[in-house]
Amino acid sequence: MNAFSSLMDGFGTALTPVNLLWAAVGVLLGTAVGVLPGIGPAMAVALLLPVTYGLEPTGAFIMFAGIYYGAMFGGSTTSILLNTPGESAAVVAAIEGNPMAKSGRGAQALAAAAIGHFAGGMIGTVMLVALAPRVADLAVDIGAPDYFALMVLAFIAVTSVLGSSRVRGLASLLIGLTLGLVGLDQMTGQQRLTFGSLQLADGIDVVIVAVGLFAIGEALWVAAHLRRTSGRAVPVGRPWLGRQDVKRTWKSWLRGPLIGFPFGAIPAGGAEIPTFLSYVTEKRLSKHKDEWGKGAIEGVAGPESASSASAAGTLVSMLTLGLPTTAVAAVMLAAFQSYGIQPGPLLFERESELVWGLIASLFVGMVLLLALNLPLAPVWAKLLRIPRPYLYAGILFFAAVGAYAVGGEAIDLVILLIIGLIGFGMRRYGLPVLPAVIGVILGPNAEQQLRRALQISDGSVSGLVDTPFSVTVYAVVALIVLWPLLRKPARGLLNSRRSGTE
Amino acid sequence: MTTTGVPPEREERDERSKDRRAWLREHSELGVCVMLLALGAVVLTDALTMDVEITQRGPVGPKTVPVAVGIGLLLVSVLLAVDVLRGGRGEAEGGEDVDLSEPADWRTVLLLAGVFLATAVLIEPVGFPVAGALLFWGAAYALGSRAVHRDPLIAAGLSLVTYAVFNNLLGVPLPGGPLMGVL
Numbered sequence: 001m002n003a004f005s006s007l008m009d010g011f012g013t014a015l016t017p018v019n020l021l022w023a024a025v026g027v028l029l030g031t032a033v034g035v036l037p038g039i040g041p042a043m044a045v046a047l048l049l050p051v052t053y054g055l056e057p058t059g060a061f062i063m064f065a066g067i068y069y070g071a072m073f074g075g076s077t078t079s080i081l082l083n084t085p086g087e088s089a090a091v092v093a094a095i096e097g098n099p100m101a102k103s104g105r106g107a108q109a110l111a112a113a114a115i116g117h118f119a120g121g122m123i124g125t126v127m128l129v130a131l132a133p134r135v136a137d138l139a140v141d142i143g144a145p146d147y148f149a150l151m152v153l154a155f156i157a158v159t160s161v162l163g164s165s166r167v168r169g170l171a172s173l174l175i176g177l178t179l180g181l182v183g184l185d186q187m188t189g190q191q192r193l194t195f196g197s198l199q200l201a202d203g204i205d206v207v208i209v210a211v212g213l214f215a216i217g218e219a220l221w222v223a224a225h226l227r228r229t230s231g232r233a234v235p236v237g238r239p240w241l242g243r244q245d246v247k248r249t250w251k252s253w254l255r256g257p258l259i260g261f262p263f264g265a266i267p268a269g270g271a272e273i274p275t276f277l278s279y280v281t282e283k284r285l286s287k288h289k290d291e292w293g294k295g296a297i298e299g300v301a302g303p304e305s306a307s308s309a310s311a312a313g314t315l316v317s318m319l320t321l322g323l324p325t326t327a328v329a330a331v332m333l334a335a336f337q338s339y340g341i342q343p344g345p346l347l348f349e350r351e352s353e354l355v356w357g358l359i360a361s362l363f364v365g366m367v368l369l370l371a372l373n374l375p376l377a378p379v380w381a382k383l384l385r386i387p388r389p390y391l392y393a394g395i396l397f398f399a400a401v402g403a404y405a406v407g408g409e410a411i412d413l414v415i416l417l418i419i420g421l422i423g424f425g426m427r428r429y430g431l432p433v434l435p436a437v438i439g440v441i442l443g444p445n446a447e448q449q450l451r452r453a454l455q456i457s458d459g460s461v462s463g464l465v466d467t468p469f470s471v472t473v474y475a476v477v478a479l480i481v482l483w484p485l486l487r488k489p490a491r492g493l494l495n496s497r498r499s500g501t502e
Numbered sequence: 503m504t505t506t507g508v509p510p511e512r513e514e515r516d517e518r519s520k521d522r523r524a525w526l527r528e529h530s531e532l533g534v535c536v537m538l539l540a541l542g543a544v545v546l547t548d549a550l551t552m553d554v555e556i557t558q559r560g561p562v563g564p565k566t567v568p569v570a571v572g573i574g575l576l577l578v579s580v581l582l583a584v585d586v587l588r589g590g591r592g593e594a595e596g597g598e599d600v601d602l603s604e605p606a607d608w609r610t611v612l613l614l615a616g617v618f619l620a621t622a623v624l625i626e627p628v629g630f631p632v633a634g635a636l637l638f639w640g641a642a643y644a645l646g647s648r649a650v651h652r653d654p655l656i657a658a659g660l661s662l663v664t665y666a667v668f669n670n671l672l673g674v675p676l677p678g679g680p681l682m683g684v685l
């Protein structure tokens with residue numbers, strides 16, 4: 001009941017005219033940037049970060065939430081109409097959505113996706129309200145060793161679960177940790193990797209790293225391989241659904257969040273796995289199996305709902321533990337840090353107004369998005385026709401605005417370009433970008449927790465594993481690390497048992 | 503072989519150097535290993551030459567983590583080299599507008615980097631509206647846009663509107679430069 005009354009207070013914050021305005025601006029900007037091909041949600045939030053610099057934290061995060069959900073909404077429009085998903089979470093939407101659009105059912109596909117996002121986001125956010133305060137209560141007693149264990153988990157998960165190569169994930173993580181070391185040591189003021197430069201003594205701002213890797217790196221990479229003939233978007237009318245379609249999809253909308261939410265909350269790569277699982281589930285349960293691959297509407301509705309719900313799940317671990325499980329959450333964490341706010345179990349106590357205002361604004365944003373997206377879809381679709389030179393020139397332009405706005409220093413633009421070139425190289429040689437960003441953001445924090453924990457235990461390493469919580473987390477870490485070794489025997493055992501019973 | 507006048511040994515040597523170049527191109531990912539190795543060396547040297555005085559509090563000083571990261575970088579660079587030599591390949595990233603079937607267009611990338619650097623140099627003396635417009639115009643040109651009249655107009659419009667919105671509406675200060683001083 002306590003959470004409920006806090007949420008009502010949150011609505012009080014979110015529904016003030018000013019905050020409502022920020023939510024609307026965020027939703028509009030997010031959708032527009034999300035629809036633009038080549039810009040995924042992570043790049044969208046990184047590029048739009050400077051927009052919020054002049055605002056006070058509550059307004060800034062309300063706008064941010066709008067941008068996040070808006071970018072996800074917009075991304076599915078691109079997938080369906082252009083069949084070239086920019087980010088992994090939207091791949092599944094294209095499998096059934098694009099054939100639907102090509103056979104003249106684009107309006108229905110867009111409606112199924114929009115309502116799917118709405119349903120998934122709503123259900124996911126309700127679960128967030130129910131779960132987050134409880135997780136925060138449980139986590140409120142955890143100390144330095146536990147935090148350190150959690151961060152080790154984040155590092156290991158992000159390098160091992162994502163991507164195809166662990167070595168390359170680890171290389172990326174270490175590059176991030178190195179960037180995070182630059183500057184004055186937080187505990188002693190010792191200069192590290194500054195090479196005597198005053199500029200570097202302040203450290204490299206996380207925002208510059210995120211914008212450099214996500215925006216500049218991506219723009220340069222695309223520029224090197226720009227497709228000379230870009231795909232044509234399928235023209236589309238106003239989204240709507242017939243009674244027959246609603247009958248087929250309502251169960252998919254409700255099933256999606258059950259798959260999406262839990263996957264969002266754990267460090268398993270965000271929306272990628274749950275959207276795919278939802279697709280497979282819907283396919284198995286469908287009564288219209290012959291339509292799959294040619295445009296089955298359930299294949300759009302379920303995964304889109306799962307993807308929005310996983311975004312809500314992501315917020316649970318981000319807000320209560322300070323643990324980013326996706327690239328977007330990592331950028332949001334950076335935004336929190338730039339306001340001097342540390343997400344974690346104490347956030348719900350210390351910044352109660354901010355957190356509940358943010359959560360309430362998620363509900364408000366969902367409603368705004370649905371109201372905007374159904375009638376405006378044809379307008380958004382026009383954005384797909386933007387000439388590619390303008391699109392990527394615009395990304396570079398806004399990246400420069402963002403990096404300059406961080407500190408008002410021209411040298412930051414040079415650092416941004418260097419990090420962008422690193423991002424370019426990483427894309428060329430298949431090093432995933434996310435571990436580097438997580439390394440920059442969590443690295444300094446992890447070091448502090450490690451040193452604090454060892455200070456308490458007077459240098460004894462046993463101080464890192466003296467709580468049940470940290471032991472549990474390390475057990476999970478061990479499981480992830482040893483999984484490739486365990487997988488074969490486990491599968492062998494399963495197979496032999498199966499063949500034995502048959 | 504059409505080159506009849508060339509002695510066979512030289513032909514063989516040409517062949518071998520061609521082979522070697524092809525091998526290097528095939529294994530260009532080893533360059534990443536070299537970079538990681540160099541980075542690791544820099545991090546380790548910086549950490550080990552640090553003069554930690556009485557500032558250290560607690561058993562773990564400012565050296566420990568950099569040393570660990572440095573060693574990690576050296577290790578990963580070796581592991582990656584082993585992986586590459588065994589035939590492992592990092593997969594180049596795909597995307598909406600990415601066409602991997604053609605070789606990389608280095609000219610565009612260098613032009614864009616140059617334009618971006620020029621912006622960094624110009625932003626303080628000439629102000630954001632001018633530097634930003636040049637950035638957009640230059641980048642669009644580098645990316646292949648050849649609308650002679652439309653490009654500069656769009657660049658100027660975008661830059662001015664962005665300046666006004668950020669500087670005046672959102673409260674994010676950007677340098678106006680001499681142009682804004684006149685207006």
